[in-house]
Amino acid sequence: MNKVVAQQVIAPEPRILSPIVMGYIAIGIVLLVWSGFSLTVRAIGASNLTTADVALIRFGVPLILLLPLLPKRIAPIKTVSLSNLLLILLGGIPFFFLAATGAKSVPTAYVGTILAGTPPFFVAVLGYCFFHQLVSKTKLVALLLIMLGVFSMILGQSGPISTSVLDGVFWLMLGSIVWASYTIGLKQAGLDPISIALILSMVSFFVLGILICFGLLDSNFGQFSLLQAMPFLLIQGLGVGVIATLGYSYAVSQLGSSQSSVIGSLSPGVTAMLAVPVFGESLSLAIVFGIFLTTCGVVFSNR
Template identity: 55%
Template sequence: MQRTENRQIELTKTDGLSPLQKGYIVMAGVLFIWSSFVLSIRGIGASPLTVADVALLRFSVPMLILIPYIRSRLAVIKKVKVSDILLLLLGGLPFLLLVSLGAASAPSAYVSTIVTSTPPFFVAVISYLFYRQKVSLKQTFTLCLIVIGVMIMITGGRAHISSEMLTGVCFLLAAGGIWACYTIGLKRAGLDAISLAIITSYLSFFITFILVVFGGLNSNVGLFSLQQALPFIIVQGIGVGILATIGFSYAVNKLGPSNASVMGALSPGLTSLLAVPIYNESLSLIIIGGISITITGVIFSSRV
């Protein structure tokens, strides 16, 4: 009997995946969702939906799915400071609007690289200016790599940059700064993934809805079909709103923040590759070099 039980335990250890392997698998799925987020934002211009419509879908889907969890998380949510909630809300509608404005005139490689790579730089700057946290020499080096990589991508070896492209880059840089504020709020609030999703989804939905009702944002609700909205429901609502939020939290728990951040840094490269067949975008050696330097900077910054 004892031998049978021992044999079953050995088979479970051999056939089952380790927590580390599960973490890597989940993080790989999160990477594809993040890349799909950028690609779907690029696709708004070719669809009958407006940014406000996508935002309503993005926040309403997790809002409905998370209804059963509200009661158990209410006590935790009530303890969050108003200032921290405001920081968290920056990662909702404001971030989505800025990314969509940037994506309207910048290729997917620029959108993904700038939005995902510049937050560590902005976090360091904000922490130094407002929280008096010193920046070490190693941190300065890694942050310089990020800036250099982005600058290489922006210039692209060209003497002249169009005003349209420059405007798009400015929106993307602003989105990176907004996301940095969101991550600071996330650290200060100390919420679990579900509580975080409840706060951002419910409040962001109602803010978007009010802006649409009073004409602050344009909406084409009623002018598009469910089939046309379905890709955004899957990617933005289910993918980004639920799976990526919970999946990244799970990956951090299994892999550790450093390893999860290293994998997350690969997102710009994956997005750029996927954009080639989907949007027929080209990747020059200079852009590839800029992405590589930026990714290196992000990876090193997570190790400091």
């Protein structure tokens, strides 16, 4: 007589949040971190920390936290060509100091809009000039819309445009070009986000240490408290250095690169709104209109 063995089927516990929802939460956190980057580089001038001090925090924290993951990534990192490695390193010290220099003399909304909005335009320009990559008419219109938003924001401000504002815009635009070059290096290198973060952190931290030791960069290390450094530790070090790197990668895996980029394009608007209570800045009609045009351009360029 055959025995029928009843097997108990254990149903998997239902997930509280689906992967898609987790993806939206991740990109939402990344969005806040990106806005925090613009706010903190704007705040360097009013703190006891120098730009070099904040840069050490920006690259030192992820270096400490991600260093245990280095051994498994040494082999793929060695395969990266020198040209792509140099492009990737542009996203470290060069971009940070250009962003910090430009942020000193312009409203925070300019920082967020230029740094987050204009890189797609410069990626397309560099791709056409150096790699003969054609741009469709639809995308070209979207990219021009981005720049129209930036210029309308600047030209639409009340009163004459000061030299300091133009200087700030120049450095931010140069930072955007550098970031676009970094983006091209990322695509060609094909490394995972942690490997990229390790490369940036190790090289940037080492170079910064040498420049500070030889007196080529000013540092107020020892002249500020942990409490004064805490916003930079949380936002620049932990947020930008680790959370944004891993969070954006996770969001892309769940939502796709296009949708993640579209949501990320909201960063200038979030930055401008946060600057109102943080720095007491006002949102003029020109700034709101410029952010709107730039955001639309980024959204359409990712379709």
